[in-house]
Amino acid sequence: MPTGPHAKAIVSAAERLGAELAKRKVDLVYGGGNIGVMGILARAVDKAGGNVIGVIPKALAAREVSGDMVKRGTEIVVDTMHERKLIMARKSKGFIALPGGLGTYEELMEAATWT
Numbered sequence: 254m255p256t257g258p259h260a261k262a263i264v265s266a267a268e269r270l271g272a273e274l275a276k277r278k279v280d281l282v283y284g285g286g287n288i289g290v291m292g293i294l295a296r297a298v299d300k301a302g303g304n305v306i307g308v309i310p311k312a313l314a315a316r317e318v319s320g321d322m323v324k325r326g327t328e329i330v331v332d333t334m335h336e337r338k339l340i341m342a343r344k345s346k347g348f349i350a351l352p353g354g355l356g357t358y359e360e361l362m363e364a365a366t367w368t
Contacts, residue, residue, distance in 0.1 A: 255290055255352065263352050264293055270349065271297020278303070282344045284337070284360075285309025285328060286317025290351050299323035306344060308337045342367055 255263045271294045274281055281298045283291050285307030295305050305326030309317060310333060331337050342364060350361040 254288075254293075259352070263290060267293040267351055268297045270294060270351070271299075271303070272301045274298050275301030275303025280304040280306055280344075282306045282308070282341050284317070284341070285330075286313065287323070288317055290353055294351065295323050295326075299326065308340050308344075310334055310337050338363055 254260070267290050271281070275298050281295060281303060283295060283305070286292055286309060287295060295307065298305050305323045306329070307323075307326065308329045308331060310331050314330065329340060331340060338360060341360075345364075348361065348364045348368075350357055
């Protein structure tokens with residue numbers, strides 16, 4: 254869960270984005286975890302009836318998957334972060350980044366570089 258002075262706005266943005274993606278029938282391809290902002294977004298897409306495709310490395314699954322899971326969608330477990338990003342890029346038509354940490358920034362910059 255995000256913290257700090259903008260936490261409520263970030264949660265609200267993730268929930269609204271999730272609902273809009275589902276409404277427009279745009280699949281969510283994301284990092285596969287269900288914690289933090291990406292978990293909020295995935296649950297929002299799922300709740301609105303959208304499709305969720307999570308791609309997560311084995312090494313992160315224990316840390317980033319806990320609590321409420323999405324009800325519909327696909328989970329792809331991979332060996333490496335590079336494989337995760339490659340699969341996510343191949344399955345995606347566009348990229349959106351919500352506030353996050355260094356991993357979010359790194360993935361966004363790699364997607365921009367590949368594009």
